[in-house]
Amino acid sequence: MSLDRAPRHPALTNPRSDRVRSVRALSRRSVRSRTGLFLAEGPQSVREAVTHRADHVRDVYVTPEAAERHTGIIERATSAGLHVHETSPDVLAAMAETETPQGIVAVCRNAALTLEDALDALPPDAVVCVLTHVRDPGNAGTVIRGADAAGADLVVVSDASVDVYAPKVVRSTAGSIFHLPVVVGVPVEQILGALGARGIRRLAADGAGTTLLPDADLEGPHAWVMGNEAWGLPEELRARCDDVVRVPIHGLAESLNLAMAATLCLYASAGARHRGGR
């Protein structure tokens, strides 16, 4: 941002300042958990944050060069009344976990949405995506992106999973973490119980399923329950679901990866909903 655009704050140039350290500390799960804050890195994440969840953005940090390149993002942030701080490139590099944050990051507050509030807000034909025991940040982020694209209404991530506010997860959602409600930190048994109590059918997506995806009943409200990328869902969790569904494997592949299987399941739900007239 050049000076004639009147930045709201003086440039930050000291990479060892307390402010920079406190932003950098958000790469640690314990700090994110204690503060309720997380970092969105790069133009795509920051654009989606200031566009769709400006109320959750606390500060935007941008280098002069990136501000010139991403004027649309800066204008949206400014018109939403957000604090846009001009920073030197070395300050920005010191804040971010990514090697190439492309000159722009935003400190965001997580939604702190409770499961009950999220379930209350669901439409009658809701499609929900539940993740449990997912450990790989890229997989978790890609599933959230797929859930967004498929028009799912809610993502619920159990406590026994990767932190969705970790920088790598946020990045691999490609902005989707700002597009749909995400509930975190609930034990999976509690999630399954709450869904069942509201008549939302629980469909375990697992290679052990006997129902094939094209034959699955996807009418009415339902939740896809996805487990660990390597070993799927434990038997005791599958037993608590209303059906166990597997994606058919037509060739010689042993399996699909988690994100591909999840996307196929969620798009099957979108197709059923669309055929149903919504």
Place this chain on the structure above:
Amino acid sequence: MSLDRAPRHPALTNPRSDRVRSVRALSRRSVRSRTGLFLAEGPQSVREAVTHRADHVRDVYVTPEAAERHTGIIERATSAGLHVHETSPDVLAAMAETETPQGIVAVCRNAALTLEDALDALPPDAVVCVLTHVRDPGNAGTVIRGADAAGADLVVVSDASVDVYAPKVVRSTAGSIFHLPVVVGVPVEQILGALGARGIRRLAADGAGTTLLPDADLEGPHAWVMGNEAWGLPEELRARCDDVVRVPIHGLAESLNLAMAATLCLYASAGARHRGGR
């Protein structure tokens, strides 16, 4: 492999030997191209290679510890008449590109399949996956894995793409590169021409499409043409296809990633074929 299992060759223990250097050199595209060889790293890749393409495996290298752990792989390799070489852990580490090849690698010959031979061998209702300008190894490998799972009959990768025999691509196919025919190195214009000449409909998968995937005509032989992960297919290539199809985006996501879009398209083809009675 312990000595009482009678290894066919003495143990390799010198990580600076010519043999080890020549295997390690397969991490370079120029060497793979000149020799027609590539490296399968880790138990999954090696198992699929010796199980499904033993005729393309030249040598298997395994540490004693890995041989104990993967007796099934060693038995299959031995019964297929393959050379199984016991190596020290440092020799294996020196051969592989991966940091953790898990003690087993195989040197394989690529299929050197020509496009015309591959097209001659297709069934009447063939589903083909064409990749062009794909640059990311993980994406290319995951698409091949998805094509395998969806029961596609052939993958064709244009010359303007990542080398599918690069270690990272091979690894991310999760063995699928040994499951279905893969043709490489052909200019994309030639691929589109050859498909058209045989009456195989060319469906560009691209966000610029006006036909939505659920509305696409997937009867009869057809090929999905997928472009670069960031910018899709160039206009001139889309114009040479018979239709341009996009995956509907129901939520706020800007797009799906290449592997997810490809998997959805290929599974839609599998669904159409299945409904058609095959």
